[in-house]
Amino acid sequence: MKGTNLGEFEELVLLTIAAMVEDAYSVAICDDLEKRTGRSVKLGVVHAVLNRLEEKGLAKSKLGESTHTRGGKRKRYYTITNAGKAALLKAKELRDQYWSMITPLSLKRI
Amino acid sequence: MEPRKPILPPRWATRLLSWYCKPELLEDLEGDLLEYFQRNLSTKGTLRAKSIYILDAIKFFRLYTIRKPELLHLLINWIMLGSYIKTSGRNIVRNKLFSAINIVGLAVSMSVGLILISVISDTLSYDRFNVHHSNIYRIVSRYEYLGNKDDDYMATTSPKVARMVKEEFSAPKEVAVFHRGYDGDFKIDDRTIPLKGMWANEAVLRVFTIDMIKGNPEKALSDPFSVVLTDESEKKLFGLEESLGKVIYLHDKSYTVTGVVRKMPQFSHIKFDVLGSFSTRPILEKNRDEESWDNVWSTWVYLLLPDGTDLDALKARLDELSQREDPTVKNTHIELKLQALDNIMTGENLGNEIGPVLGSSILWIFSSLAFVVILSACFNYTNLSIARSLKRTREVGVRKVIGAMKAHVIGQFVVEAVVISLCSFAVSLLLFILLKPFLISTGPNLDKLLTMELSPLLIAYFIVFAVSIGAVAGFFPALFFSKVNVAHVLKNMQTVRVFRKLTVRKMLIVIQYCISIIMVTSTMIMYQQYRHYVSFDLGFQTDNVLNITLNGNKPEILRKEFSEVPEVTSIAQSSMVTSVGNYWGTNMKYHGNPLDSAGVYFNMIDENYIPFFRIQLLAGRNFLNRSDSAKETEVIVNEQVLKRFNIAGGDPLKAIDDMVILDGKEMKIIGVMKDFQYGRANDRNQQKEVALRFAPKSAEIMSLKITTSDVFATYSKLESIWKKIDTVHPFEAKFYSEQIEKGFSGLIAAVKVVGFLAFLTISIASMGMLGMVVFTTETRLKEISIRKVMGATEGNLLYLLSKSFIILLAIAAGISLPLTAIFFQQIAFPELANHAPLGFGDLFWGVFAILLLALLMIGSQTFKVARTNPADVLKSE
Numbered sequence: 010m011k012g013t014n015l016g017e018f019e020e021l022v023l024l025t026i027a028a029m030v031e032d033a034y035s036v037a038i039c040d041d042l043e044k045r046t047g048r049s050v051k052l053g054v055v056h057a058v059l060n061r062l063e064e065k066g067l068a069k070s071k072l073g074e075s076t077h078t079r080g081g082k083r084k085r086y087y088t089i090t091n092a093g094k095a096a097l098l099k100a101k102e103l104r105d106q107y108w109s110m111i112t113p114l115s116l117k118r119i
Numbered sequence: 120m121e122p123r124k125p126i127l128p129p130r131w132a133t134r135l136l137s138w139y140c141k142p143e144l145l146e147d148l149e150g151d152l153l154e155y156f157q158r159n160l161s162t163k164g165t166l167r168a169k170s171i172y173i174l175d176a177i178k179f180f181r182l183y184t185i186r187k188p189e190l191l192h193l194l195i196n197w198i199m200l201g202s203y204i205k206t207s208g209r210n211i212v213r214n215k216l217f218s219a220i221n222i223v224g225l226a227v228s229m230s231v232g233l234i235l236i237s238v239i240s241d242t243l244s245y246d247r248f249n250v251h252h253s254n255i256y257r258i259v260s261r262y263e264y265l266g267n268k269d270d271d272y273m274a275t276t277s278p279k280v281a282r283m284v285k286e287e288f289s290a291p292k293e294v295a296v297f298h299r300g301y302d303g304d305f306k307i308d309d310r311t312i313p314l315k316g317m318w319a320n321e322a323v324l325r326v327f328t329i330d331m332i333k334g335n336p337e338k339a340l341s342d343p344f345s346v347v348l349t350d351e352s353e354k355k356l357f358g359l360e361e362s363l364g365k366v367i368y369l370h371d372k373s374y375t376v377t378g379v380v381r382k383m384p385q386f387s388h389i390k391f392d393v394l395g396s397f398s399t400r401p402i403l404e405k406n407r408d409e410e411s412w413d414n415v416w417s418t419w420v421y422l423l424l425p426d427g428t429d430l431d432a433l434k435a436r437l438d439e440l441s442q443r444e445d446p447t448v449k450n451t452h453i454e455l456k457l458q459a460l461d462n463i464m465t466g467e468n469l470g471n472e473i474g475p476v477l478g479s480s481i482l483w484i485f486s487s488l489a490f491v492v493i494l495s496a497c498f499n500y501t502n503l504s505i506a507r508s509l510k511r512t513r514e515v516g517v518r519k520v521i522g523a524m525k526a527h528v529i530g531q532f533v534v535e536a537v538v539i540s541l542c543s544f545a546v547s548l549l550l551f552i553l554l555k556p557f558l559i560s561t562g563p564n565l566d567k568l569l570t571m572e573l574s575p576l577l578i579a580y581f582i583v584f585a586v587s588i589g590a591v592a593g594f595f596p597a598l599f600f601s602k603v604n605v606a607h608v609l610k611n612m613q614t615v616r617v618f619r620k621l622t623v624r625k626m627l628i629v630i631q632y633c634i635s636i637i638m639v640t641s642t643m644i645m646y647q648q649y650r651h652y653v654s655f656d657l658g659f660q661t662d663n664v665l666n667i668t669l670n671g672n673k674p675e676i677l678r679k680e681f682s683e684v685p686e687v688t689s690i691a692q693s694s695m696v697t698s699v700g701n702y703w704g705t706n707m708k709y710h711g712n713p714l715d716s717a718g719v720y721f722n723m724i725d726e727n728y729i730p731f732f733r734i735q736l737l738a739g740r741n742f743l744n745r746s747d748s749a750k751e752t753e754v755i756v757n758e759q760v761l762k763r764f765n766i767a768g769g770d771p772l773k774a775i776d777d778m779v780i781l782d783g784k785e786m787k788i789i790g791v792m793k794d795f796q797y798g799r800a801n802d803r804n805q806q807k808e809v810a811l812r813f814a815p816k817s818a819e820i821m822s823l824k825i826t827t828s829d830v831f832a833t834y835s836k837l838e839s840i841w842k843k844i845d846t847v848h849p850f851e852a853k854f855y856s857e858q859i860e861k862g863f864s865g866l867i868a869a870v871k872v873v874g875f876l877a878f879l880t881i882s883i884a885s886m887g888m889l890g891m892v893v894f895t896t897e898t899r900l901k902e903i904s905i906r907k908v909m910g911a912t913e914g915n916l917l918y919l920l921s922k923s924f925i926i927l928l929a930i931a932a933g934i935s936l937p938l939t940a941i942f943f944q945q946i947a948f949p950e951l952a953n954h955a956p957l958g959f960g961d962l963f964w965g966v967f968a969i970l971l972l973a974l975l976m977i978g979s980q981t982f983k984v985a986r987t988n989p990a991d992v993l994k995s996e
């Protein structure tokens with residue numbers, strides 16, 4: 010396995026799962042990402058990423074209750090695991106470290 | 120508002136998804152797609168929503184979603200395979216007649232398929248021995264005079280193109296040039312050996328992968344008067360002696376041997392015995408401008424391009440070139456085009472090919488015919504299997520009860536069909552080996568073109584082909600059986616309605632007979648045309664005329680010797696044989712309109728020619744016997760020449776003694792002859808301007824009129840005379856009628872091939888029909904017996920049983936006859952000049968023969984059943 014390093018899109022998906030808490034299922038994640046990033050997000054891609062996250066042990070899933078809206082098909086809800094949480098924190102920490110090195114002055118010069 | 124029916128996404132896409140997707144992921148995915156679909160429905164409309172749904176369903180096909188093949192299923196299939204093969208074996212043995220019909224039918228059609236596969240694999244392996252084969256292109260050209268385009272491109276182009284491309288174009292790495300006609304009698308010491316070859320430039324040895332045994336490949340063909348031999352011709356010329364640096368002679372010119380190459384492989388479209396250096400041409404032909412732009416008849420130009428060359432850009436540059444050069448020749452446009460080396464054998468049919476080429480049209484025709492034959496055999500299988508279903512439905516019912524699923528039943532019947540097709544494959548391989556020599560001998564050049572050698576790869580293709588034929592043939596019966604309703608079958612043993620598929624089966628029979636009738640009638644029509652052309656009235660006498668090719672011998676000596684043979688009644692000489700597809704042309708001008716120059720065809724003859732062939736002179740006289748070393752001053756023309764140049768208002772009598780300029784020489788018209796057929800009987804342009812010129816010295820053909828009862832004895836007598844005079848060349852003598860027939864050898868080859876396939880389709884259709892009749896009569900045995908007891912006569916029963924089949928045959932004839940007639944009248948005949956009219960009488964005889972055959976089969980079977988003793992059948996009840 011490629012290790013637990015997060016790709017950019019993977020991180021976004023994982024963050025969305027963490028943010029949506031109870032309602033994180035594929036279509037909702039897809040919509041949310043589309044809304045926030047402003048780019049078109051393909052369902053198939055989201056599915057692939059969700060599958061990969063689960064494989065890496067960063068997220069876990071369970072099937073929900075069947076509803077009328079989806080022709081009786083159940084939704085698969087994703088929740089973040091401890092490993093996922095650790096990975097997100099690690100990524101954030103890394104970023105923060107860099108941000109702390111950047112002084113407002115150095116950005117201004119650009 | 121009424122509740123509307125909800126719009127659903129396409130079902131097949133959902134099914135596709137559930138087929139490939141892992142079950143644990145499926146539900147979620149399906150739900151997501153549906154949610155999206157419903158959302159899109161309101162925002163984007165039904166059509167777009169559906170297409171997005173389909174697209175997404177396909178896009179979900181990813182590595183992680185694919186269902187892994189389940190071990191258990193595989194295991195079951197594997198275990199069952201043995202059982203399926205066993206039951207297939209039992210079934211084959213149980214129904215010997217049906218199995219035999221199926222196996223033989225499939226074998227016959229499969230052998231055609233095998234031939235096709237081997238032909239295709241042969242043609243596809245052409246020229247692949249060249250290391251750079253995918254980067255070699257040939258420049259082909261189309262001649263256009265006064266806006267009249269030739270139909271086809273020619274494989275040849277002008278030598279000027281080769282030079283220009285080499286000098287000006289940056290793209291090609293090498294430009295290889297072949298030029299026609301480096302052949303004849305090669306002389307060394309006192310031996311003479313006839314060889315065939317071409318002129319070639321030094322790049323030839325670099326563009327093509329030619330194995331150089333001796334000599335320097337860079338230099339061998341650069342100097343004038345160099346010659347490169349193949350190992351075969353080296354042996355002929357030199358035996359075991361060293362050849363390099365030796366001198367050989369052709370047409371009294373000396374050439375130095377500068378190299379020896381290995382003979383070109385069988386699968387090369389270029390073949391030669393010798394190559395002369397192309398740089399010799401300008402020295403030999405000082406007086407002629409070979410490099411003129413419209414001299415596009417004798418030179419083949421091949422380019423070796425680097426990888427990734429922009430072909431469109433190159434074509435554009437060629438267009439530029441021809442635009443620039445066109446003005447150098449009046450009223451002429453030469454269109455240039457590139458043809459890939461890999462396409463030469465299988466591509467479009469060009470004129471002036473460098474050697475024999477199969478071409479795409481033959482491949483297409485043959486493929487489609489083979490397809491039809493194979494289809495017909497598959498129909499038989501389908502038909503008979505479904506017909507037998509009465510006996511097999513119960514077996515299927517039991518299997519299903521025990522736990523077989525639809526897929527298993529399909530598997531079983533497909534396996535059964537594959538087993539049968541593999542049996543037929545064994546038979547067809549035998550047939551293939553038997554048929555191969557027959558096929559290769561049908562076409563005039565096929566023996567040179569094809570080997571059809573069996574190789575492991577070819578056998579592998581064959582097996583794949585056999586298995587797929589089995590799968591195709593077994594698929595519909597399998598589908599039919601898999602749909603059997605278990606409860607229905609098992610509850611009601613006797614009254615299974617298996618004849619629901621009757622219409623399909625009837626249709627298949629009608630199609631089979633349509634195909635047979637179309638093939639048979641087409642064969643007959645083509646044969647009619649062949650007879651018509653061969654016995655065409657050419658306008659002169661060709662009976663009992665033996666044409667001998669002189670091969671450079673002096674006519675005087677031969678003439679003297681031949682005239683002493685008592686069977687030879689008269690002798691004439693000419694430069695060519697007319698009416699068999701040879702055309703010699705030159706230019707003529709008339710003083711009435713000095714600017715008008717037109718092509719005329721000609722033949723050079725001696726004074727005996729006109730009486731010999733009984734060519735009718737309308738006015739004037741024949742040539743007088745005189746030495747032809749004097750200047751050529753006299754000409755005999757045909758009526759068409761008078762019309763074309765408007766000489767003396769077309770009056771033959773007045774045209775005598777008028778002057779024309781032929782081939783740049785002032786000549787007097789001394790005779791006018793009636794038009795005769797100069798070209799082949801199917802030549803589109805019937806009205807040809809023909810001139811006869813007097814030149815006995817340049818005779819190449821000697822024609823003998825022979826009156827004998829024993830042709831062979833006379834022939835061998837003449838041959839022994841020939842051998843006394845010419846020890847080098849074989850005696851090449853052909854009867855005129857033979858030569859005419861040979862001119863139509865393509866047509867007769869087509870007749871043979873189509874006729875053979877027609878025979879196969881009839882046999883297959885008849886076998887299928889036989890099977891069907893046997894089956895129907897057997898199943899109706901009891902009914903017939905009861906009818907008989909009740910007082911039906913044998914005639915009544917015969918009528919009852921055969922009625923439905925006869926109706927089918929009538930329908931088939933009704934469909935296929937008009938189709939054939941329309942095809943030939945509307946499509947084929949307009950392409951054929953001088954064709955014979957469609958003989959409806961012959962057509963009906965052909966159909967009648969097929970129908971008679973079918974009736975014979977129906978009759979014999981029904982008669983057998985009608986004659987059975989009803990007591991025997993009914994007592995067991």
